[in-house]
Amino acid sequence: MQNLPLNVLDNGPIVPKKPPVDPASLVHRDLLSGPFWQRIPAYASVDEATFLDHNWQAKNTITKASKLLDALQGLVSPEFYRDVEEGFTKAPMSVRVSPYLLSLIDWSAPYEDPLRIQFIPAASRLIPNHPKLTLDSLHEQEDAPVPGLTHRYADKALFLPLDTCPVYCRFCTRSYAVGVDTEEVEKVSLKANEARWKQAFAYIASRPELEDIVISGGDAYQLRAQQLEEIGNALLDMPNVRRMRFASKGPAVMPMKLITDDAWFDALSRIVERGRKLHKEVVLHTHFNHPNEITEITKRAMDKLMERGITVRNQTVLQRGVNDSPETMTLLVKRLGHVNVHPYYVYLHDLVHGVEDLRTSLDTALFIEKHVRGSTAGFNTPMFVVDAPGGGGKRDAHSYEYYNRETGISVYTAPSVKQGQYFLYFDPLHQLSTVIQRRWQDPVDAERMVTAALENARAYLR
Numbered sequence: 001m002q003n004l005p006l007n008v009l010d011n012g013p014i015v016p017k018k019p020p021v022d023p024a025s026l027v028h029r030d031l032l033s034g035p036f037w038q039r040i041p042a043y044a045s046v047d048e049a050t051f052l053d054h055n056w057q058a059k060n061t062i063t064k065a066s067k068l069l070d071a072l073q074g075l076v077s078p079e080f081y082r083d084v085e086e087g088f089t090k091a092p093m094s095v096r097v098s099p100y101l102l103s104l105i106d107w108s109a110p111y112e113d114p115l116r117i118q119f120i121p122a123a124s125r126l127i128p129n130h131p132k133l134t135l136d137s138l139h140e141q142e143d144a145p146v147p148g149l150t151h152r153y154a155d156k157a158l159f160l161p162l163d164t165c166p167v168y169c170r171f172c173t174r175s176y177a178v179g180v181d182t183e184e185v186e187k188v189s190l191k192a193n194e195a196r197w198k199q200a201f202a203y204i205a206s207r208p209e210l211e212d213i214v215i216s217g218g219d220a221y222q223l224r225a226q227q228l229e230e231i232g233n234a235l236l237d238m239p240n241v242r243r244m245r246f247a248s249k250g251p252a253v254m255p256m257k258l259i260t261d262d263a264w265f266d267a268l269s270r271i272v273e274r275g276r277k278l279h280k281e282v283v284l285h286t287h288f289n290h291p292n293e294i295t296e297i298t299k300r301a302m303d304k305l306m307e308r309g310i311t312v313r314n315q316t317v318l319q320r321g322v323n324d325s326p327e328t329m330t331l332l333v334k335r336l337g338h339v340n341v342h343p344y345y346v347y348l349h350d351l352v353h354g355v356e357d358l359r360t361s362l363d364t365a366l367f368i369e370k371h372v373r374g375s376t377a378g379f380n381t382p383m384f385v386v387d388a389p390g391g392g393g394k395r396d397a398h399s400y401e402y403y404n405r406e407t408g409i410s411v412y413t414a415p416s417v418k419q420g421q422y423f424l425y426f427d428p429l430h431q432l433s434t435v436i437q438r439r440w441q442d443p444v445d446a447e448r449m450v451t452a453a454l455e456n457a458r459a460y461l462r
């Protein structure tokens with residue numbers, strides 16, 4: 001082929017079969033750059049080197065409503081401030097917002113801002129929990145042979161080495177443990193404790209079927225470099241362990257740590273490298289929820305991981321007002337691809353205490369998935385999953401045995417996880433008709449709807 005004269009291939013002018021693209025469809029490549037943080041009065045004179053310093057970010061992370069106000073002097077209305085102050089007293093999660101996040105929020109429209117919605121509660125937007133909601137809806141503690149180690153699936157386990165994160169998300173599934181006690185919730189203690197870790201390691205080593213360990217939290221970002229390496233090496237030393245993932249919200253909320261915390265970055269690199277020599281996969285899992293979280297700083301951090309050959313995958317939580325539209329989700333997926341992060345899962349929001357305003361219906365998830373699929377490479381297309389309440393594990397959202405869009409009840413089974421059991425997911429009441437909403441308020445009627453859904457699922461399965 002290479003020796004053919006050019007004119008043999010010349011079939012005349014190219015006739016486009018597809019119309020030219022709208023430049024707006026390429027905005028996933030436009031990343032926010034420049035000193036965007038200087039829009040916040042408190043950071044107006046902070047230079048780039050300071051803003052990129054992970055110690056500065058950690059030290060200036062806001063953990064009190066009053067401090068939040070200090071940082072926002074003059075940016076928000078007194079009404080919004082009071083709304084947030086009250087929101088904090090009602091929230092099950094403690095407050096923790098990094099300067100990076102704070103400066104990505106559009107404070108001229110705080111009620112609509114997708115980042116504000118995720119991290120800073122406004123009391124006026126809260127709505128009552130679904131009647132079927134319990135704390136620790138995933139029953140992680142029930143499937144825990146030792147505290148902070150959940151062994152639910154056949155060959156993988158979830159290890160929670162500590163209970164703090166670089167930020168606290170309102171919607172955290174682990175609000176039963178993560179963060180300090182709040183007025184609403186007294187937490188289960190999962191401190192970074194070497195004795196507890198040793199117990200977890202002993203259990204993992206004693207179970208030959210365990211090949212895959214998720215190191216989550218809390219958050220691996222909060223581990224000291226030496227602890228990260230200690231955990232990584234202890235697991236790599238076990239012949240049964242073949243795959244490991246360090247899970248961290250960090251890249252999404254404090255990407256500069258990957259640029260300036262050389263000790264932590266090098267510790268991670270060494271574990272990945274050692275794993276590679278042992279032919280074991282060590283990767284980083286992270287948690288971006290909105291395209292605005294991905295900036296030029298993120299790209300620099302992800303480029304550095306790419307250069308070290310470290311695979312990064314992403315898990316997103318579908319949230320109302322944040323990313324529950326085909327446009328936003330597609331932009332997120334394409335922007336993740338642009339910075340070499342593989343979109344892995346999109347979770348339907350778990351049934352978590354105090355954040356009913358953030359949930360969407362299964363129907364919404366299926367609608368969005370349909371639009372996302374086909375917009376980019378298949379391997380960069382996330383699977384939409386329901387983490388079945390009651391400990392059924394993650395199920396492909398489409399795999400329900402039965403779904404009643406009217407009552408909002410979906411029924412799943414998980415034969416490889418818990419044979420013979422049924423798992424129910426409940427759409428938020430605000431997505432249902434007022435008649436059905438009223439039926440949910442009556443416990444007897446609510447049970448009737450649940451029983452009917454289960455009967456339908458059983459009939460279908462037969």
Ligand SMILES: *Cc1c(COP(=O)(O)O)cnc(C)c1O
Nearest residue numbers: 150151152153156157158214394
């Ligand atoms: C999510 C999760 C895992 C990992 O599951 P994958 O589907 O492989 O990502 C393992 N254990 C528990 C308890 C989990 O919740």
Ligand code: SF4
Nearest residue numbers: 165168169172218249
């Ligand atoms: S980073 Fe993860 S574990 Fe930590 S608060 Fe957010 S969702 Fe929860």
